[in-house]
Amino acid sequence: MSVVEVMTKPKVLVTSCETPKTGIDLLKVTCDVTILPYVEPTIEQVYAALPGHDAVFLSGHVTVNSKFLDIAGPNLKVVSTMSAGYDHLDVPEIKRRGIKVGHTPQVLSAAVAEIAVMLMLNAARRAHEGRTLLEEGKMERGPQWLLGHDLRGSTVGIVGLGGIGQEVVKRLIGFSVRKFLYTGHNRKKAGDELGAEFVSLDDILELSDFIVLAVPLTLETRALFNDAVFNKMKKTAVLVNVGRGAVVQTSSLLKALKEKKIFAAGVDVIDPEPLPSDHELLKLPNFEIVPHLGSATIKTRNEMSAVAAQNILDALENQPLAYPL
């Protein structure tokens, strides 16, 4: 009696119908791909489709915890998030179950660094305030009107000299910055190569004219920027956050901007997201915000999709992931 082996393709669930085709096309060569018909599904919509899949491609920040993994069932081999940040994933629990997990750092570093530089300049040069006054018909021409601060000759402190932090420094070199400082777990070769000095967080706070937050959200970084930290910053300092919103305590930021403990802030990320449209921060002239657009370019999102797909293909072939967590 001959046995006919039926080869079934691995089943991959993609959580958004807006996922760039670059990744979907890669997956479709060897996998059965189900794409949820929602831009941003609710968790219930994800759960309804989840059971039995071999891989999940998270196009947005879908929470993956024990409940998610229980619902997915024993076939699940890999969770791949199309993001660099992974605070929506219970990584230890995923790994404890022998499931691989990947993300998409590096390919978005340049795009996020561009947004960081934009926010530094907009906040320091009062772009939002100027636009608002113009719309209100209040333009003045006096030589002291809306004066801001220069990047030229400034000290820039980077909290987290990872891929994004390094790209920020590279982009700022042309702005004649006087000194780059950075802080983190340890001194980095990349820091030496970029001419940046490794210092403590307190030194960053005390010495920096611009502080750029480019750290992931972890137990260690949650609410790192609180009242006590703002009290140590220069009154002329500009704070930029392109990491995660909850690294900064929003109530402390509001207080610091209102009481002019710092000059201005520019953020791509805030806690909560979205910031309610009537939030007091949005009424402040010295607060610049873009709604989490750091990686939102066509090229970058295409690359992120391809990397997230490659992580899945690597895991399904029992190979090391291109970008594991």
Ligand code: DGY
């Ligand atoms: C990331 O990749 O983590 C960005 O913040 C977009 O989600």
